[in-house]
Amino acid sequence: xxxxxxxxxxxxxxxxxxxxxxxxxxxxxxxxxxxxxxxxxxxxxxxxxxxxxxxxxxxxxxxxxxxxxxxxxxxxxxxxxxxxxxxxxxxxxxxxxxxxxxxxxxxxxxxxxxxxxxxxxxxxxxxxxxxxxxxxxxxxxxxxxxxxxxxxxxxxxxxxxxxxxxxxxxxxxxxxxxxxxxxxxxxxxxxxxxxxxxxxxxxxxxxxxxxx
Numbered sequence: 001x002x003x004x005x006x007x008x009x010x011x012x013x014x015x016x017x018x019x020x021x022x023x024x025x026x027x028x029x030x031x032x033x034x035x036x037x038x039x040x041x042x043x044x045x046x047x048x049x050x051x052x053x054x055x056x057x058x059x060x061x062x063x064x065x066x067x068x069x070x071x072x073x074x075x076x077x078x079x080x081x082x083x084x085x086x087x088x089x090x091x092x093x094x095x096x097x098x099x100x101x102x103x104x105x106x107x108x109x110x111x112x113x114x115x116x117x118x119x120x121x122x123x124x125x126x127x128x129x130x131x132x133x134x135x136x137x138x139x140x141x142x143x144x145x146x147x148x149x150x151x152x153x154x155x156x157x158x159x160x161x162x163x164x165x166x167x168x169x170x171x172x173x174x175x176x177x178x179x180x181x182x183x184x185x186x187x188x189x190x191x192x193x194x195x196x197x198x199x200x201x202x203x204x205x206x207x208x209x210x211x212x
Contacts, residue, residue: 002128007059010048010147018060018123021131022071029131030067033084033146038064038153039179041126044116053116062126063114066140066149076134084144085137086152089113093138153182156182162192169193178206186210 001017008014012195016040022027030054040050041061048055069083079085092107097106113132114124123130140149158181173189175182178201189197 004060004123004127005013005062007044007048007055007061009050009055009132009210010046013045016058017134019127023071023076023131025074026076026134027073027131028069028076028079028134028137029129030085030086030087030137031070031129032125033066033068034150035062035066035126036064036150036180037062038154041114043190050116054119055116055121057115057121059121059128060123061114062124064111064150064153065089065125066146066152067125067130068146069137070129070135074201077136079137079139084140084146084149086140086149088136088138089115089131089153090134091136129149154180155184155187157181158188163187167192170195175199176208177201178203178210182206183210 002020003015004018006014006016010208021029042062043050044055044059065087066210067087069079069081069085071081072079089112090105091111092104092112094104095110096108098104111118111122113122138152168189169192171194173194173196175185175189175197178199182199182201186197186199199207201207201210
């Protein structure tokens with residue numbers, strides 16, 4: 001058994017025990033390293049929904065996480081027990097037209113952990129242990145903390161935004177909003193060589209965070 005944070009509705013959060021699941025072929029069981037709380041997680045907790053996606057059954061949120069490999073299923077070669085990994089919460093089907101065209105982020109049948117978009121809901125990552133596909137993991141061998149690795153998912157949003165923006169070397173960049181994704185976009189713009197990065201937000205705390 002392993003502990004999991006389970007939402008039953010707005011402001012109804014409990015810590016419950018879920019049975020331990022063994023990894024099947026191509027799967028990996030992880031022990032949670034660290035988890036980030038996304039804005040959607042807060043909406044699920046406060047309102048029982050994130051946009052159009054409402055909780056319709058007990059639901060484990062969380063999709064920004066790192067983990068340590070505990071066990072591997074048959075055929076797994078990219079990770080090994082004891083290794084730190086970053087977790088991609090998205091699991092595309094690999095067979096739809098978008099996936100076959102190399103645009104799996106637009107998968108017609110995307111499964112996204114920690115989202116109430118589909119029903120029955122798939123539990124998210126705010127659990128002591130969870131099983132995911134090997135393809136959703138990136139091994140991290142460098143001296144990086146599990147907390148930092150958990151930031152990989154939101155950082156990927158900022159990196160993607162910068163990639164879509166085109167060459168930024170020496171450019172002046174404006175980031176509107178200094179929440180987590182905004183700050184990650186600031187970091188990504190700096191890494192891309194932007195000469196000046198401006199960030200706007202009505203929150204004093206958010207602006208101060210962007211300055212650090």
